[in-house]
Amino acid sequence: MATARQTDPRLQIMTETIEGLIPRATPAALSVAVTEALPGLGERSNTWTGSPAGHAERLFTALYGRPAAGDPLSPLAQAEDAKRARDIVGEMAALQRGHADLTAAPWYPARPGDLVHVHYEAGGLSDAFGETYLITAGTDGFLSMQLLCHTLSATEDAEGMVGCFAVDDDPDPLMELWFEAGPHRLTIVRDGRPVHSGGA
Incomplete structure (x- = not known):
């Protein structure tokens, strides 16, 4: 299923050409690896x-x-669009692609101290607003994501929307936020530097 960023036919052709390097492969199961072997350093290499x-x-x-x-x-949302179209392959591909995009990111997994900001567009009863979460070490060995602050007024948050992505002791605290809000709405900062700028 094509995403909104793949509406340009040139981009779609490039994607299909790369996917076609392995005949009859399942596109959602494919990944591309580029490796730089460093001479004289044994097995060490850099990989994207x-x-x-x-x-x-x-x-x-x-x-x-x-x-x-x-x-x-x-x-x-991509998976739900495919489901409405009764496209089970597209639905599964969207979910698998979302998981692969998160877990293949060079900054993944999240670490204690990471700041995660999510931006919401204006809609319904609220203006555009944002939430900032802090990743911390959980009490049982996993990670927690705590709401630090938000820009939604108390009167606009009548339904208690703010902080809905906070989690305690989760093996992957970003997963739900990544899938529901989408990577395009997230900015992730590590050690004072943005490592993911979805809105850029």
């Missing part, structure tokens, strides 16, 4: 791994500039 769509987007950006964004969809 990503999805075929991510690799195609990098090539497209280098050649033509950033693809038209349209309205990006979260992995969950």
